[in-house]
Amino acid sequence: MRSELLKGHLDLLLLTTLRAQPAHGYAVLQRLTESSGGEFDLPEGTIYPALHRLERGGLLSSQTSVHRGRTRRIYRLTPAGERAMSGKRTEWERFAAGMARTLDARG
């Protein structure tokens, strides 16, 4: 899927992906690719600005660990992130339903 299309929904995708389990950026990306059946193939560098922004907004928190001698930052959903995800999901479902109705109506 075109990355421009995905960017508008990236926050919801990241929050949803992290709801299941805390993860570092690379693992988030892998999960996104897997859960979408390979449809969501973002330029990898694009998820970090989003993760950082969501963290600054209080929707994610992070902590570091050491993995193979490297510093690894693990992100997790905060309660505010949980609420935001829920709201964004509702918004998306309404939008998707509206799109589907419109496309069906036009045959």
Added chain:
Amino acid sequence: MSGDDPIAAYLERVSRALGRWHPGRRRILAEIEDHLREKVDADQTAEEAVRRFGDAAEVAAGLARPTAVRRRITAGGLAVIVAAAGAGGVDCEPPGRTRAVDMSLLGGSGLGGPFILYGTAPRAATELAITDAEGRTRTFALPRVPVRGESSRQAVILDLTTVGIHSCHRLALLAGGRVFARQQFIPA
């Protein structure tokens, strides 16, 4: 020095693009390095890992922190703060009386994008009107969020990019359709 290591060379490029004084530089570089080296651990070549990560300058631009909380403007008993993001953000430079920004108004959450935020006596304001350089005005209802540690105040945070605004020329606060505070901006 990066030598023949494409990942080290890439990190140098990102580092240069971020700039020496970027507050999150070390964290960002560590995070990117972990990502790239993990891909190499998973049998991808370093060159391919770097290629798939994206252009260093574009990655750095995406990770640029808001350039500044530009100014605090006192207008009609209101304190209006305009925060400008980096590339692609709202870019306004208010003229006139300015003071240093009271960061406590940000509630400790930091800045994740271009915001307009106001405090001190905002309860009367119900709408915010933004006029861009082409003279188009859009009006937004003001959502309220409590300001941490400032229980007597409320603040409004509005990420203008989410409503498709990337420049503003004039800003007005309204109550009941009446403008009671206005601020003109000169694009920086």
